[in-house]
Amino acid sequence: MRRMGPELFVYVVLTLIGLWKLAEWVAPWHGLTEAGCRVGYVYDGDTVELICADGRETARVQGLDAPETKSPGCPEELALGRRATERLRELVAQGPVEISDLGHEKYGRRLIHLRVAGEDVAGVMASEGLAVLYQGDTRPDWCAELGASR
Template sequence: MKLDPTVAGYTMLLLLALVALAEWLAPWHDLSERGCRLGYVYDGDTVEIDCGSETMTARIVGLDTPETKEPGCAAEAELGAKATARLRELVKARPAKMDSVGYDKYGRVLAELQLGGEDVADILTREGLAVRYDGSARVDWCKRLEAGR
């Protein structure tokens, strides 16, 4: 039985498209084992992940830190700067392990991040620089910080 070259070509294209779609939809589960490394720390809950030929922005899951880019008030900007500085300090001092759990609505990788075997969300939350976050409504940091005074 001879295979029609047109059918073979379409079959190959379909397989390549399915592989590409799966790669795009499926998260990369052990980013560390793939050779990815933490790059730049943008703020307390957003980092760059460098995977050699590809660089991605990742949102760390499990926590929310105050905004630094467009804070709603001076107190939010101040605590956001502290959270960013602390994450940068932790990243320099401890070995990182990263796992992807999907993508957010902005196309960023959602990453679980452990530093020295401890979840970053646990560290920053314990130190008062973040709150737990499950993807629902975001915290109004200005209101929260004002109430804490």
């Protein structure tokens, strides 16, 4: 068996990298939107990272409020928040993902409507008890809702 020369090795590596980049461009990981964005990381049950042509930014899923994982009010909120985060990751991984840009919310994050395989993510998460439907009114006291003591 012949050994691969350094020129052939470099050619093979560059070809593989080029094919990988082409595959990302043609069929990106979580679905390309009309705006050229896709979901990258899922931070928690209602917040995701968008990867767009002009960079990355944090986006809030419109119509949804999930329990906090960063500053929970009680251990029960943290536990439910972690379950909500994992479920959103599962949903996004199932794809295809549709993202509608709704502008920005009061904290400067992009506000998006998120659908996976044609289903509204907010509705799915709420129906499974992992979040509540939210239209900008008063956010729930998750600890009180969960019957937790502080």
